[in-house]
Amino acid sequence: MITDDGRELWTSASGRGEPILCCHGGPGLWDMFGTLDLGPRFRLLRWDQRGAGRSEPRGPYTLDRMVADVDAVREWHGLDRVPVLGHSWGAHLGLLYALARPERVSALVYVSGVGLGHDWHAEFERNFERVLGDRHPRWAELRAMERDEAEERELAVLQWTADFVAEGSRRAEAMATPWFPLNYEANALLSEEMRARPEEELISACRSLRVPTLIVDGLADNRPRWAVDSLEHALPSVTRVRLPGVGHVPWLEAPEEFRAAVADFLDGRADSSP
Known part of the structure; x- marks a missing residue:
């Protein structure tokens, strides 16, 4: 598909049921929802x-532009x-x-997000180092050096390994297949813009959001789940599901529980938004 500013984006649809628009992680990564199974x-x-995976590797990379791209895909x-x-x-996107x-969104499913503030990073870094254990020195070595494509993939697999409670290496390898270049420019620019927006401003905006929202947390996620509390408290119409023993990618570690949480929420809440 082509956006209004002439950028080519890769998109696909699979299944025959009710449509649900998926926004993948990053920024600067590609769609990894090939493993997501929400049932028939x-x-x-x-x-x-924009700028990642099978989409055209060109910006601009701003939050407004990324939001406009979501609307273009819809x-x-x-x-x-x-x-x-x-x-x-x-x-977050x-x-x-x-x-x-809000008139275009019948419901929002907010999975493993990191909330509205930015004070969670220090705890995340401690958790990450602890979980990675004796693999952390190799991750730090790769992070500090100039890397070729194979080393870029090795770094990503090591980092993603810590996102899982069990079978992290195997699951991280699957996430890195197929492999595409990481867009560090998009990551840096969008992360900087996110950090520049005050949490209180977002909290104020969320208080007026009438879109029913489901927050799904894996309680073993390295990213501290208290970081999402201010979002939960600000939203007028919110359900929160906490999955024990689950990391950052809950549909892989608790597929049945995740599928049920999403289906139950959309059955009960999606039609209640204005």
């Missing part, structure tokens, strides 16, 4: 965000209104889209 009642609308698939499911950074275009 849903049709997954997937896409690679429109390209011919939908007036759709549930949006976002994971990690994609959860889905939230920003719901805040900007």
Whole structure:
């Protein structure tokens, strides 16, 4: 598909049921929802965000532009209104889209997001080093050096290994297959813009959001879950599901529980938004 500023984005649809628009993590990564199974009642609308994966490797990379791209994907698939499911950074992108275009979002599923503030990083880094254990020195070595493509992939696999409670290496390898270059420019620019927006400003905006929202946390996620509390408290219509013994990618570690949480929420809440 082509955006209004002429950028080519990769997108696909799978399944025959109710459409749900998926926003992947990053920023600067690609769609990894090929492993997401919500059952036959849903049709997954997937896409690679601007500058990443199979999409054209060109910016600009701003939050407003990324939100506009979400809207373009929705429109390209011919939908007036759709549930949006976002994971990690994609959860924040889905939230920003719901805040900007609430009339286009029937429900928001906010999976493993990191909340509205930025004071969670220090705890995350401690958790990450602890979980990675004796593999952390190699991760630090790779992080500090100039890397070729094989070393870039090795670094990513090591980092993603810590996102899982069990079988982390195998699952991280699967996430890195197929492999695409990481877009560090998009990551840096979008992360900087996110840090510049005060938490209180986002809290104030969320208080007026009438889109029903499901927050899904894996309680063993390295990213501290208290970081999401201010979002939960600000939203007028929110359900929160906490999955014990689950890391950052809950649909892989607790697929049945995750599928049930999303289906139950959309059955009970999606039609209640204005």
